[in-house]
Amino acid sequence: MSYSLTSSRNQTFISTLREKGLRPTKQRACVYGVILDKRDHPTADDIYDRVKRHLPGTSFATVYNCLETLVGCGLVRQVNMDRSPTRYCPNLSPHAHFRCIQSGKIYDVEIDKDTLSRMQALVPEGFEAENLDLSFSGTGTPPHD
Amino acid sequence: MSYSLTSSRNQTFISTLREKGLRPTKQRACVYGVILDKRDHPTADDIYDRVKRHLPGTSFATVYNCLETLVGCGLVRQVNMDRSPTRYCPNLSPHAHFRCIQSGKIYDVEIDKDTLSRMQALVPEGFEAENLDLSFSGTGTPPHD
DNA sequence: TCAGGAATTAGAATAATTCCAATTTAGCTT
């Protein structure tokens, strides 16, 4: 039985894709859904595993295709830390990432408005930043783990 | 004729390596030198090309080995932007990177003390950041290009 | 000088991602 999004997610999903003239396929819905369901920062491989439980016929290429589409639509974010495999994040608010070197886990770190604008102000005259990425690495565990 | 470092660079180079019990080989010196000579942000491949002019026998593996050593010693920094090949940077002061999407060029962006400490303050209780990376991408040209 | 560990080397291997050509599907148009 193929994956189904909650109706509020489905609204967002369908209308966002339609706006760009893209088709809301079941594979795209599933990829989107599994990322939102578990708010960790899965790799394409993790996502592939999860998607296969719902849509066993899905290929790896499709997972990559869907991810590219979803990122292009702004429905999920791409997170790159060092040269490790790309991860995907459902948190669309401006935030940084912290990677624990020991566990490999990635945590969201809120960025307050003030610090955000200070960081943006670092960009020199004549440059226009479309994108800002802030990431930390080190050790640590969240209060409840 | 094998590459030779300026004497002040050579001081830093030799003493830093010796401190860690590592040998200051001609390949390591050359890799270090070509990164410092041209203050762009070369890839391992760029560095390989430059090193070969001075030490034609050098292998790719050695370039990677040397880079790992130099990064480990803190003599150069590694810069990763998205999934593009790792770049290397001789600027050891705390700074961010701006990548121009059009030209692919990478520019250093100074980070003032104040903004730096604000960024560090984002890290939540219980986490200890060893590393902070800030990068921008967008369009722009520096005043003189 | 020479022994032994360190470093370098060429080439094979790895792994995330992208490409490709063939097939299937979704969303019209009749």
Place this chain on the structure above:
DNA sequence: AAGCTAAATTGGAATTATTCTAATTCCTGA
């Protein structure tokens, strides 16, 4: 509903930055 067409998916091959391996060469310090 059937047919049409472009879009999406598929399996597998290709790409590519990087790492590994095992053999050779080089330093260094006894």
